Amino acid sequence: MLRTIAVGSCVSIQGLVVAHLADGKVVVKVDEKTFVGYPVTPVRAA
Numbered sequence: 001m002l003r004t005i006a007v008g009s010c011v012s013i014q015g016l017v018v019a020h021l022a023d024g025k026v027v028v029k030v031d032e033k034t035f036v037g038y039p040v041t042p043v044r045a046a
Contacts, residue, residue: 003028005037012040 004014005026013035015028026039 004040005035006040007035007037013037 001017002014003017003026004012005028006012013028013030015030015035017026018029018034019027021027021036024038025036027034027036029035
């Protein structure tokens, strides 16, 4: 499943979910690299 995470204040990454951590962070994999960050909440159009 694809998921978008926020790595920094202005950086977001989209990749395949590898794990969910106890502190609420998500680990995603892009090619051979893994990234850890907080999930981005989807915004619905009005």
